[in-house]
Amino acid sequence: MRVPPLPELPEVETTVRGLRPVLEGRTIAEVEVRRERLRFPFPPDLRQRLTGARVTGLGRRAKYGLVHTDRGTLVFHLGMTGKWRVDPAADDKHDHFMLRTDEGRRLFLNDHRRFGSVDMVDDDALPTYAPLAALGPEPLGPDLTAAHLRRALAGRTGGIKTLLLDQRIVAGLGNIYVCEALHRSGIAPGRMGGGIAEGRLERLVVAVRKVLEESIAAGGTTLRDFQHPDGDLGYFANSFRVYGREGERCGCGATVKRRVEGGRSTFYCGRCQR
DNA sequence: ATGTCCACCTGCTGGC
DNA sequence: TGCCAGCAGGTGGACA
Structure with missing residues (x-):
């Protein structure tokens, strides 16, 4: 089973890297807002404020993309299905927001x-x-440590899977990479957050970094080597060890299981993860 | 403070 | 073949 990756930290990072050469140093020549709101209403002065703004740089914090301009910062979140399309061949009914640069490039959210x-x-x-x-610490930055996790998880009785989805504990992880990181570090998703030994937290930190870095590297490769006809930025091929693999073989030979907690699917291996 | 559940939204899938 | 219920999940808010 193949699952299209949702926009978690690596996808947002890859998106920002893809937008950077198109936007950085450019002036926004035209802005089109095609509906009143996404999850929240668009700022009422968005079009007026961005038109003529000069983009000074792009960045990312957790799953938020940041477009810094000389008139403030545009903060975007891709939710579950968001992506930027660069110079698409055809219009799409879900293109909600458009930026045109002074070079004539058109970017659709x-x-x-x-x-x-x-x-x-x-x-x-x-x-x-x-x-x-x-937001809690960036998982790829210096502040995510086993000591941080020990403090943030102290006394917490909830499952580690649920707690890692809390953006205040670690910023940028979603359902996919939490499942993958727990699998790689051999920790059962339902294990009580506050009761995990320091050595296992060390392994968890390593696993989180590794799975995110590998995914970003794969996304970077995709951006370099593969030009989607519609210029999609935000989705790229990936392979997971447990996510979306219910019923398939884990590397250890056991069968990957799926459990639903709080309406969210958790994929795990009952043999590797304790 | 913490844990739990729901609403938001639409495309896809599976069952009849 | 066609229809429709159910599912997917990031986030923020309601609630106990």
């Missing part, structure tokens, strides 16, 4: 399920912008 969001934040307000300020 496409999101058929509309769980994504777009916001515009003043530079001086960015450090206290609530959606970003509440």
Whole structure:
């Protein structure tokens, strides 16, 4: 079974890297807002504010993409099905938001399920912008350590799987990479967060970094080697060891299991993960 | 404070 | 063959 990857941290990182050469240093010549809202209403002054703005740089925080301009920062979230389409051959009914650069490149934010969001934040307000300020450490940065996890998980009785999805504990993980990281570190998804030994947390940190880095590397390869006819940025081929593989063989020979918790699928191997 | 559940949304799948 | 219920899940809010 093959599952299209949802936009988690690696997909957002790959998207930002793909947008950078198109946007960085450019001036936004035209902005089109095609509906009132995605998950949240578009800022009412979005079009006016971005038109004529100069893009100074692009970045990412957790699953948020950041487009810094001389008039503030455009913060976008891809939700579950969001992607940017660059110079697409044809129009699509789920192209909700368009930027045209002074070079005539056209970028469409496409999101058929509309769980994504777009916001515009003043530079001086960015450090206290609530959606970003509440986030835990970047998993690929120096602040994600076993010691951090030990402190953040202390006393927590919930399952480690659920807790790792909490963006305040670690920022940027979603259902897919949490399942993969737990599998690689041999930790059962239902294990109580507060009761995990330090050595296992060390292994978990390593596994989280590794699975994200491998995925970003794969995405980078895709961007370099493969030009999608529609210029899609945000989805790329990937292979998972447990996610979406219910009933298939784990590397150890046991069968991959699926369990639903809180309406979310958890894929795991009952033999490798304890 | 913490854990649990639901709403949001649409394309796809499986069952009849 | 066609229809439709059910499912997928990131996030924020409601609730106990």
